[in-house]
Amino acid sequence: MxxxxxxxxxxxxxxxxxxxxxxxxxxxxxxxxxxxxxxxxxxxxxxLAPAIIDALHKSVDEMAHAESFHGYAPDLGYEFLRTAIVKNDYTSRGCEISADEIFVSDGAKCDSGNIQELFALDNKIAVCDPVYPVYVDSNVMAGRTGVYDLSTERWSQVIYMPCTKENNFVPEFPKEQPDLIYLCIPNNPTGTTITKAQLQEWVNYANKIGAVIIYDAAYEAYISEEDVPHSIYECEGARTCAIELRSFSKNAGFTGVRLGFTVVPKDLKSGEVSLHDMWARRHGTKYNGAPYIVQRAGEAVYSExxxxxxxxxxxxxxxxxxxxxxxxxxxxxxxxxxxxxxxxxxxxxxxxxxxxxxxxxxxxxxxxxxxxxxxxxxxxxxxxxxxxxxxxxxxxxxxxxxxx
Amino acid sequence: MxxxxxxxxxxxxxxxxxxxxxxxxxxxxxxxxxxxxxxxxxxxxxxLAPAIIDALHKSVDEMAHAESFHGYAPDLGYEFLRTAIVKNDYTSRGCEISADEIFVSDGAKCDSGNIQELFALDNKIAVCDPVYPVYVDSNVMAGRTGVYDLSTERWSQVIYMPCTKENNFVPEFPKEQPDLIYLCIPNNPTGTTITKAQLQEWVNYANKIGAVIIYDAAYEAYISEEDVPHSIYECEGARTCAIELRSFSKNAGFTGVRLGFTVVPKDLKSGEVSLHDMWARRHGTKYNGAPYIVQRAGEAVYSExxxxxxxxxxxxxxxxxxxxxxxxxxxxxxxxxxxxxxxxxxxxxxxxxxxxxxxxxxxxxxxxxxxxxxxxxxxxxxxxxxxxxxxxxxxxxxxxxxxx
Structure with a gap:
């Protein structure tokens, strides 16, 4: 039964x-x-912006002819898109990320829900409070969060980091040691952010205690102030402790087009086990790539x-x-x-x-x-x-x- | 750490x-x-067929204007697609399936990898041998398959149902009782199939022992013989024991377009718990819908x-x-x-x-x-x-x- x-x-x-x-x-x-x-x-x-509409029409036409038709996409995503991402989002900001560390997906919601699969069930997560519900809910479904207390509205096995006007919406290092730390900067839902110096402290902390930061940068295109980081890889040492989630939904209006990517640096390891290899295995086994036409639309996001x-x-x-x-x-x-x-x-x-x-x-x-x-x-x-x-x-x- | x-x-x-x-x-x-x-x-x-190319161009044009732009899709998929699916794939074959039992997705590979999340970790799966690797591998990743024996190439907690020329590639009811039974008909990889009468026996068996059949019908468009079922819901009693996975990859050439759907009947329950509600919760929490333009392309598959x-x-x-x-x-x-x-x-x-x-x-x-x-x-x-x-x-x- x-x-x-x-x-x-x-x-x-x-x-x-x-x-x-x-x-x-x-x-x-x-x-x-x-x-x-x-x-x-x-x-x-x-x-959608005209450049994206053009790219979509053009790639739809490619799909109409056997010579230019595209079937299954490569596991990690098309090279043309991963290269454009690296150049524009990372190299240009001095971040050392290579194209084979980019995993193209159908959006940051799926990636933020799925990424927890890489970790042991007894790992303890820390989240900001308030927070985008997917981080906690996907861990609940996996069985990582313990018991829910209706009176406090909190899970027994989740570490909460309050972000309120009292602390200027900047989370403090938790008293209890976490294994996974979810950070969304600029923040959803509060719309607030932290400085690069503050993020560097989080990277140092994670490296010190051996935690992984799952860094959701879905809103980076909206940053207007100088000292706010666009990527966690702007911080020294992030390659050994951070996974970054990115979305095309908000910078390019792709909520109904569906495209995102996750960066898993090859230096991120538990002993000899590479999280990059694990995510590649998951991608290869349980995912079949973003549509070709959508990846071409993503490429157009980076055109002049x-x-x-x-x-x-x-x-x-x-x-x-x-x-x-x-x-x-x-x-x-x-x-x-x-x-x-x-x-x-x-x-x-x-x-x-x-x-x-x-x-x-x-x-x-x-x-x-x-x-x-x-x-x-x-x-x-x-x-x-x-x-x-x-x-x-x-x-x-x-x-x-x-x-x- | x-x-x-x-x-x-x-x-x-x-x-x-x-x-x-x-x-x-x-x-x-x-x-x-x-x-x-x-x-x-x-x-x-x-x-891609001309009708699909037309639908793609038309919907891309819709995305170019604020009045006809489409953002996030409805959780289960667009009504226009779910209605077309029900009419053409189910009602026309006498299957009693309603539009709100259809969950549109980006393909059967994801669905066949994710569906195991609905079940307890100590549930035992049965698979045909040979079999599409995703069924077993996704259960391995979840921790449901026990230990791998290199000499037999088998997992200790998986029930294997041999399909060879000796039994005409028709699986037999296993000696040990399974909780989840994966069936792919017409079969990948053997290209063989079973009759509707044989599938009815599997439905009866599953209902009797309280098992769920995860029925992968990705290749149904290739059926040429009369007595081969196109859907498990052609069998009596399937609504209380079967989930069906469908793909647009092979009937419409969508391997690079990405579209599929899963049917979870509302009658499929464990006590009072509805698997339909659970899958809806998973879809709502960890998935963000197939692209609007791709769902329109799917609709065109069902046009005259x-x-x-x-x-x-x-x-x-x-x-x-x-x-x-x-x-x-x-x-x-x-x-x-x-x-x-x-x-x-x-x-x-x-x-x-x-x-x-x-x-x-x-x-x-x-x-x-x-x-x-x-x-x-x-x-x-x-x-x-x-x-x-x-x-x-x-x-x-x-x-x-x-x-x-």
């Missing part, structure tokens, strides 16, 4: 964004006359035209971020983030809970955001808005928020 | 097709003057034009299969499969081992096939050729084989 993986049953409720989608759909159904403005999930709204067009696209969203930040500040809200990231993190007014504020905004302003508590207990009393709407919608949402 | 998942270290050698790719690349490098013909991995060679064009494409490959089968038979080989599947399974001549025959063909005929032993110990002494080449290459390969 088969038995299920009962770690799944420990998960409280459904995946955060599925819950929000259900709530919003129910509200829409009950109020078909209301026009909702969605600043909830981090989904982009601007169309693509870079110029996407710089404008990022600036478009960051204009929203600045408008939300200043608008809400004027309206008396306490607001964080939005300078090096497309997320604005605000304190809910009058000590409302995050979900109460979610319902309040949905019902009274028809604006959809994300409750901070959905990202962890220290997110309680906070709320996330994204800058990924259109200028018009963002302006309209601000007007509604100010009118409350 | 972090520790690795040492289940990975138990895997003997690398993933079969990665090993072959390395061997072939080494040979090519050493003999740049030789023209290799690849009938090894099951990769297609014909271009698409169906007609793909019928021709399948016929093209099956003409190869028939030519290989008759050509090799004439040349004195003992040959199986190739009637309801694009694979030909042959006995190696003069009791050569599978890898010896691989090297022999590579070096003397410059033809690349797949050694049967790579699929399991009962595949030793067999060899797989695929029908996915062009007519010209298939003809040329046959000529070389006959000349040996």
């Amino acid at each position: 088969f038995k299920v993986n009962d770690n799944f049953l420990k998960l409280p409720g459904s995946y955060l964004f599925s819950t929000i989608a259900k709530k919003v759909n129910a509200y829409s159904k009950a109020h078909p006359d209301k026009t909702l403005i969605r600043l909830g999930i981090g989904d982009v709204t601007q169309p 035209a693509g870079k110029a067009q996407l710089k404008e696209q990022v600036a478009y969203y960051m204009k929203n971020a600045a408008a939300i930040k200043s608008g809400l500040t004027e309206a008396g809200y306490e607001v964080f983030g939005g300078v090096n990231a497309p997320y604005i993190w605000l304190k809910t007014p009058e000590h409302m809970t995050s979900w109460d504020f979610f319902d309040y905004l949905l019902e009274n302003a028809n604006v959809v955001g994300t409750p901070g508590s959905g990202f962890g207990p220290c997110g309680e009393g906070y709320f996330r808005l994204t800058a990924f709407g259109s200028h018009e919608n963002t302006k309209a949402a601000l007007k509604r928020l100010k009118a409350l | 972090f520790k690795v998942n040492d289940n990975f270290l138990k895997l003997p050698g690398s993933y079969l097709f990665s090993t072959i790719a390395k061997k072939v690349n080494a040979y090519s490098k050493a003999h740049p003057d030789k023209t290799l013909i690849r009938l090894g991995i099951g990769d297609v060679t014909q271009p 034009a698409g169906k007609a064009q793909l019928k021709e494409q399948v016929a093209y490959y099956m003409k190869n299969a028939a030519a290989i089968k008759s050509g090799l038979t004439e040349a004195g080989y003992e040959v199986f499969g190739g009637v309801n599947a694009p694979y030909i399974w042959l006995k190696t001549p003069e009791h050569m081992t599978s890898w010896d025959f691989f090297d022999y063909l590579l070096e003397n005929a410059n033809v690349v096939g797949t050694p049967g032993s790579g699929f399991g110990p009962c595949g030793e002494g067999y060899f797989r050729l695929t029908a996915f080449g062009s007519h010209e290459n298939t003809k040329a390969a046959l000529k070389r084989l006959k000349a040996l």
Whole structure:
């Protein structure tokens, strides 16, 4: 008689964004006359840049002829894309990463969910609180997180690193020693970040205690300040302690196109065992590559035209971020983030809970955001808005928020 | 100090097709003057059908405008695709499957690797021998397979069901009771199949012992005989014991486009726990949907034009299969499969081992096939050729084989 993986049953409720989608759909159904403005999930709204559209059409045409048709992709991804990544994202920033350390995938969500498979089940993870839910949930499913305590909303075997306005959203080294440390910088959900010097301390710490940092840099394109690192490999010693996850979703609007990559340096080892080899084995066994046409689209992101067009696209969203930040500040809200990231993190007014504020905004302003508590207990009393709407919608949402 | 998942270290050698790719690349490098013909991995060679190319161009254009741009896809896949799947693959065959039981993915390889996550680690799997390596390897990585015995080439906690010419390649119910049963029909690698009546017995057996059948129907488009089932849901009672995996790779040439789906009926339960809900949770947490443009391409597979064009494409490959089968038979080989599947399974001549025959063909005929032993110990002494080449290459390969 088969038995299920009962770690799944420990998960409280459904995946955060599925819950929000259900709530919003129910509200829409009950109020078909209301026009909702969605600043909830981090989904982009601007169309793909012309350089990317061109690359897609061109590669679709290639697929129409036997001579230029492409079947299964190489295990790690096409050389043309991995080379463009290395040149533009690493060599140009002085990071020593080679093309065969890049693993192309269909997005950072899959990679952040799958990467834990490389580690023993008794390894202890440390996460920021609040945090992107996938890091914890994927470890719950694997059975690495112990027991969930409903009163504290915490797992017994997870080390939480609070990030609140009290510590300026900078995590401190935990008292208990972790084996795996998830860091997302610029941060989702708080929109805040840390300096290169601060990240260097984390790299030194990880090397000292023999931990691996899983570094999610999905939002690096939004960095505007000089001393914020774009890659963990800007720090000395990161090649022996860090895996970096990257996404094309936010810098190039690929949320519906699906492309990402993971960097596993060959120097990252446990004794003689290379994590690079292990990830290659996983990729070869359980994954079959990103579509050829999508990898060509990814290559176009690094073309001269693509870079110029996407710089404008990022600036478009960051204009929203600045408008939300200043608008809400004027309206008396306490607001964080939005300078090096497309997320604005605000304190809910009058000590409302995050979900109460979610319902309040949905019902009274028809604006959809994300409750901070959905990202962890220290997110309680906070709320996330994204800058990924259109200028018009963002302006309209601000007007509604100010009118409350 | 972090520790690795040492289940990975138990895997003997690398993933079969990665090993072959390395061997072939080494040979090519050493003999740049030789023209290799690849009938090894099951990769297609014909271009995408015109109806699919049209759908891709059209949806790429949609992505170029804010009004028709598509970001994150719905968790289970787009309704338009799931509806087309249900109508054409299930309702039309009298199978009772609804659109919300379809989970769209980026391919059957990922799904067949990931599906084991739903089950307890002490569940025992049964596989045909020989078998597609992903079923076993993904269970090894999860820690479900016990110890590998180098002399028998078998895992202590895996139940093997031999499929050889002696039993007409039809697996028998195992002596020991399994919890999960992997069946791939039409079969990869042997190219053989079973009748609907035989599959009904497997469904009855699974329901009786409380096992789940993971049914891989990736090759169903190649079925030419009447009494061979296209879906396990043609059998009575399959809704309470079977998960079905489907691929667009072989029926529509999507090996480089990446699209598949998994069917998890809502009646499939362990007590009160629904596997459908669990898979939905996994999809929501660790996956972010197939690209919009690829899902539109999938929809075009089911258009009238698409169906007609793909019928021709399948016929093209099956003409190869028939030519290989008759050509090799004439040349004195003992040959199986190739009637309801694009694979030909042959006995190696003069009791050569599978890898010896691989090297022999590579070096003397410059033809690349797949050694049967790579699929399991009962595949030793067999060899797989695929029908996915062009007519010209298939003809040329046959000529070389006959000349040996």
